Amino acid sequence: MSRTENVLTKRVLTDVKGLLTKKTRDAERKFIVEGWKSVEEAVNSGVKCDTILYDPHNVEEYKLLSLLERSSRAIYQAKAKEIESISDMVTSQGIIAVLPQFNHIAAFSSVLRKSEALIIALDAINDPGNLGTIIRACDWFGVDAVLIGKHSVDMYNPKVVRSTMGSLFHLPVLTDVDLTESLAECRNAGCTMYSTELQKSEDVRTIAFSKRSVIVIGSESHGVSENISVLADKRIKIPQFGKAESLNAAMACSVILSYLKL
Amino acid sequence: MSRTENVLTKRVLTDVKGLLTKKTRDAERKFIVEGWKSVEEAVNSGVKCDTILYDPHNVEEYKLLSLLERSSRAIYQAKAKEIESISDMVTSQGIIAVLPQFNHIAAFSSVLRKSEALIIALDAINDPGNLGTIIRACDWFGVDAVLIGKHSVDMYNPKVVRSTMGSLFHLPVLTDVDLTESLAECRNAGCTMYSTELQKSEDVRTIAFSKRSVIVIGSESHGVSENISVLADKRIKIPQFGKAESLNAAMACSVILSYLKL
Numbered sequence: 001m002s003r004t005e006n007v008l009t010k011r012v013l014t015d016v017k018g019l020l021t022k023k024t025r026d027a028e029r030k031f032i033v034e035g036w037k038s039v040e041e042a043v044n045s046g047v048k049c050d051t052i053l054y055d056p057h058n059v060e061e062y063k064l065l066s067l068l069e070r071s072s073r074a075i076y077q078a079k080a081k082e083i084e085s086i087s088d089m090v091t092s093q094g095i096i097a098v099l100p101q102f103n104h105i106a107a108f109s110s111v112l113r114k115s116e117a118l119i120i121a122l123d124a125i126n127d128p129g130n131l132g133t134i135i136r137a138c139d140w141f142g143v144d145a146v147l148i149g150k151h152s153v154d155m156y157n158p159k160v161v162r163s164t165m166g167s168l169f170h171l172p173v174l175t176d177v178d179l180t181e182s183l184a185e186c187r188n189a190g191c192t193m194y195s196t197e198l199q200k201s202e203d204v205r206t207i208a209f210s211k212r213s214v215i216v217i218g219s220e221s222h223g224v225s226e227n228i229s230v231l232a233d234k235r236i237k238i239p240q241f242g243k244a245e246s247l248n249a250a251m252a253c254s255v256i257l258s259y260l261k262l
Numbered sequence: 263m264s265r266t267e268n269v270l271t272k273r274v275l276t277d278v279k280g281l282l283t284k285k286t287r288d289a290e291r292k293f294i295v296e297g298w299k300s301v302e303e304a305v306n307s308g309v310k311c312d313t314i315l316y317d318p319h320n321v322e323e324y325k326l327l328s329l330l331e332r333s334s335r336a337i338y339q340a341k342a343k344e345i346e347s348i349s350d351m352v353t354s355q356g357i358i359a360v361l362p363q364f365n366h367i368a369a370f371s372s373v374l375r376k377s378e379a380l381i382i383a384l385d386a387i388n389d390p391g392n393l394g395t396i397i398r399a400c401d402w403f404g405v406d407a408v409l410i411g412k413h414s415v416d417m418y419n420p421k422v423v424r425s426t427m428g429s430l431f432h433l434p435v436l437t438d439v440d441l442t443e444s445l446a447e448c449r450n451a452g453c454t455m456y457s458t459e460l461q462k463s464e465d466v467r468t469i470a471f472s473k474r475s476v477i478v479i480g481s482e483s484h485g486v487s488e489n490i491s492v493l494a495d496k497r498i499k500i501p502q503f504g505k506a507e508s509l510n511a512a513m514a515c516s517v518i519l520s521y522l523k524l
Binding site: 129133136137138139140141142143165166167170171204205238239240241242243244245246247248250251254255257258259261262 | 504
C-alpha cells in the first residue's frame with residue numbers, strides 16, 4: 001500500500017485544526033504551513049514534516065509530493081473542503097503541512113560567536129502581517145538572527161508564517177524570548193545594543209555601528225518598552241523628511257537594514 | 263438651532279454608506295475618512311468637509327468638533343451602531359467624514375517645474391495595506407508626488423485611506439493615472455525615469471540618481487508592466503543579501519527611499 005493511501009479520519013483532521021490555536025501549538029510543539037511553495041521552502045531547509053494533507057486535484061509540485069511521501073511521518077489525501085476548513089488563505093493552495101517547531105538555541109549561540117553579526121530583536125510586535133514582513137526583510141538583508149520577545153504575536157500563527165513567504169525557514173528566528181535575558185546575553189558576548197526610539201535618540205546617520213550589533217525595534221503604538229530601552233548602548237532614530245508622524249515597525253526595520261547594508 | 267441638531271435620516275445614512283463602493287465614490291467625487299486623528303489631518307491640510315457623522319458619546323477632540331460644526335456643509339449626531347454600520351475599523355472611532363476627492367493636477371504640474379523633485383509612480387499595487395504604507399513612506403521621506411496607475415487599488419478605498427495614517431493629506435497623490443501619459447510628461451519635463459525590476463537591472467548602489475527622478479514600483483506578483491518598463495531610462499534593483507526571493511512593494515519603496523535619502 002502506498003503511504004498516501006492512509007485514511008484521513010476525523011480525528012486526524014481535528015488534531016491538525018487544533019494547531020490553529022496557540023495553546024495547542026505550544027503544547028504539541030508543532031505548527032501549520034500552507035501552500036506548495038512554503039512547504040517546499042520548509043523541506044529545502046531540512047525540516048522533516050510530521051503530517052501532510054493534500055488535495056490530489058490540486059498538486060502543483062509532483063516532485064515535492066513524492067519527496068514528502070517518502071519523508072513525512074504521515075501523508076493523507078484530503079478533499080478541497082477539508083483543506084479549506086483548516087486554511088487561513090482566501091484560496092487554499094491544496095496542501096497543509098504540520099511541522100515541528102524550531103529549536104534555534106544552538107544556532108543563536110553560534111551567531112553570538114561570529115566576528116560580525118547583525119541581530120534584530122522585536123519588542124511587542126502585535127500585527128501578524130508586520131511580523132511576517134519584518135522576518136522577510138531580515139532574510140533579504142542577510143540578518144543573522146531574529147529575537148521575538150514574549151509580548152509579540154506568536155511566530156507560529158498561520159498569518160505570520162504565511163506572510164514571511166518562506167523566510168521563516170531561512171534564518172534562525174527565536175520566539176517567546178525573554179528579551180531582558182537574551183539582550184544581556186548579546187551584550188555579554190560583545191554586541192552593541194541599539195534601541196530605535198522617536199525621543200531622546202540620535203539620527204542613525206551619526207552612528208558608527210559596531211560590527212556586532214543587536215537592534216531593537218519596538219511596537220508601533222508604544223515604542224520600545226522602558227525596561228528594554230534602559231539596557232541599550234545607544235538610542236537611534238530614522239530622520240524624518242516629510243510630515244508623517246511615524247513609520248510602522250516593518251518599515252522602520254526595512255529602512256534601518258537598508259541604511260546598514262546599502 | 264445648533265447645526266449639530268440636523269436630523270440624521272435614513273437617506274443621509276444610505277448616501278454615506280454608498281461611498282463604500284468605488285462606483286459611487288467615482289460618480290460623487292467624494293470619499294470617507296474615519297477617526298478623529300485622520301479627520302483632523304484632513305482639516306489641517308485645508309480640506310473642507312462635506313458631511314460629518316459623529317457619536318456624541320465618543321468625542322475625542324472637542325476643539326476639532328467645534329471647528330467642524332462651523333466649517334462643514336452638514337454635521338449630524340449619530341448612534342454608535344449607525345457609525346459602525348459604515349465603519350471599516352474593528353472598533354469604530356466615533357467619527358466619519360465625507361470629503362471631496364482631491365484635484366492635484368496643478369500641484370503635480372508645479373512639482374514638475376521644481377529644480378529638484380522625487381516622484382514615485384505605482385504600477386498595479388493591489389493590496390490596500392501596501393498602498394497605504396507606500397503613501398506613508400513617501401510622506402515620511404518627503405517625496406514630492408505619488409502617481410497611482412489605473413490598475414492599482416483605489417486610493418479612496420477606506421482601507422487605503424486608513425492605512426496612510428493621515429499621510430494622504432500631506433502630499434499630492436494622484437489616482438487613476440494613465441501612467442504611460444504621465445511618465446511621458448515627467449520625462450518631457452526633464453525627469454529621469456527609473457523602473458524597479460528584478461531582471462536585467464542595475465544595483466541601485468551603482469546609479470547616480472538624477473536630482474529630478476521618477477521611480478516606478480511594480481506589483482509584487484508581476485513587477486512593472488512591460489509597456490511601462492520600456493519607457494524607463496534605467497532599470498534598477500535592490501541587492502539581495504540573504505535568501506528571500508522578493509520584497510513586497512511597500513518594503514521595496516521604503517528601501518529605495520531610505521537609500522536615496524539617508
